[in-house]
Amino acid sequence: MIRKTVADVTEAVAGIKSDMTFMLGGFGLCGIPENIIAALVKSNINGLTCISNNAGVDDFGLGLLLQKKQIKKMISSYVGENDEFERQMLSGELDVELIPQGTLAERCRAAQGGFPAIYTPAGYGTEVAEGKETREFDGKMYVLEHAFKADFAFVKAWKGDEAGNLIFKGTARNFNPCMCGAAKITVAEVEELVPVGTLDPNQVHIPGIFVQRIFQGTDYEKRIEQRTVRSRGVS
Amino acid sequence: MLDKNGIARRIAKELKDKYYVNLGIGIPTLVANYIPQGIEVEFQSENGVLGMGPFPYEGEEDADIINAGKQTITTMPGASFFDSATSFGMIRGQHVDLTILGAMEVSENGDIANWKIPGKMVKGMGGAMDLVASAENIIVAMMHTNKAGKSKLLKKCSLPLTGVNCVKKIVTNLALLEVTEKGFKLLERAPGVSVEDIRNATEGNLIVEGNIPEMTLD
Numbered sequence: 111m112i113r114k115t116v117a118d119v120t121e122a123v124a125g126i127k128s129d130m131t132f133m134l135g136g137f138g139l140c141g142i143p144e145n146i147i148a149a150l151v152k153s154n155i156n157g158l159t160c161i162s163n164n165a166g167v168d169d170f171g172l173g174l175l176l177q178k179k180q181i182k183k184m185i186s187s188y189v190g191e192n193d194e195f196e197r198q199m200l201s202g203e204l205d206v207e208l209i210p211q212g213t214l215a216e217r218c219r220a221a222q223g224g225f226p227a228i229y230t231p232a233g234y235g236t237e238v239a240e241g242k243e244t245r246e247f248d249g250k251m252y253v254l255e256h257a258f259k260a261d262f263a264f265v266k267a268w269k270g271d272e273a274g275n276l277i278f279k280g281t282a283r284n285f286n287p288c289m290c291g292a293a294k295i296t297v298a299e300v301e302e303l304v305p306v307g308t309l310d311p312n313q314v315h316i317p318g319i320f321v322q323r324i325f326q327g328t329d330y331e332k333r334i335e336q337r338t339v340r341s342r343g344v345s
Numbered sequence: 346m347l348d349k350n351g352i353a354r355r356i357a358k359e360l361k362d363k364y365y366v367n368l369g370i371g372i373p374t375l376v377a378n379y380i381p382q383g384i385e386v387e388f389q390s391e392n393g394v395l396g397m398g399p400f401p402y403e404g405e406e407d408a409d410i411i412n413a414g415k416q417t418i419t420t421m422p423g424a425s426f427f428d429s430a431t432s433f434g435m436i437r438g439q440h441v442d443l444t445i446l447g448a449m450e451v452s453e454n455g456d457i458a459n460w461k462i463p464g465k466m467v468k469g470m471g472g473a474m475d476l477v478a479s480a481e482n483i484i485v486a487m488m489h490t491n492k493a494g495k496s497k498l499l500k501k502c503s504l505p506l507t508g509v510n511c512v513k514k515i516v517t518n519l520a521l522l523e524v525t526e527k528g529f530k531l532l533e534r535a536p537g538v539s540v541e542d543i544r545n546a547t548e549g550n551l552i553v554e555g556n557i558p559e560m561t562l563d
Binding site: 137138139140141163186187188189190196199200206208210211212213214215216218219230231232233234235236237238268278279280281282283284285286287288315332333334335336337338339340341342 | 378390391392393394399400401402403405406407408409410411412413414415416417418426427428429430432433436437466467468469470471472473474475478479505506507508509
């Protein structure tokens, strides 16, 4: 067994520097690495490029890093619900690259799996494909998209063990597995860190080989962005 | 005239047995609340769930179980969760049978624009470009006109495109239309809406053949 555990979030983010590129898991506020984001805010590093499907809300998630102007560039597929983001984007302080969501996922997975680039039909004939290499396969056009290069991947899982094996819960899985092993160093925070031998190997979603550091997070807020319910009595 | 829930109810009638269906953000997510009796369908949400159910009862919301609109949801028996790359593999690989999404504009040849208004805050395309580039069957759910009263069913889209020649059907607050080689073919009128009302709200070529029935929602 190769042990991946670190003592706390401070040790988990050791080596982070200004101007680095980070991948951050999560869809909206679901499955985001809350403890790591808090540590990044505290670190005061800036000039960051963040690869993340979304950019949080004003007072939570990546919005916290935006409030302190630590992010130079966002690479995302959807960035609504954030007034400070909008202000920085419109004023030119923040560089934003919007890419199709499936392309974002696959550029992570390409980096994880050793592909330099992939062909996707998404965005062909739109401004997303401008300046990119295209190619026809079986009568359909595809766009060449390159694997991401990142310094750190920060992910959140439900359970993990000391060997770095991860299990995700519900739709909090999202981009997290795609980002594991897709950067030079992958750091996983988990709600519950268990001893090796506790997780059933058949149930592991991400093998520990893709994870360099793991720790148990604390005080998860798990904020709900859109609380939608139906009333009882209506089926 | 239909409200947003009415549009969702009418689209739900287009669901067929054994369909896997992707629901976009906005009106499309409401379709999950109106699954017809007697058929088996599964809803896919691109953030990583297949077998999505209705909204949870109050007090049963789970922050870890949401749809692509970031709304709390429930799952049906037989549901599964998966990562984003697998999710878009289902979409690009054409394993999903029907895609329902919103739009700002649709042109009479089936082009769709739904992600960007030049000069305004751009929120992003999310999964829309992946969906329209791959799906074989696309239904658009939207209001017939924009807030300024201008038609959203056009000869040619004025906004940056999300995809070309891809929309098959459109359900608006006024009508159900099919995209054909010659333009928007009117299939049904919304309750209380006349053919003239629809004609006045449609900039693109509207094809009206014979008597156009009023739609039923049940």
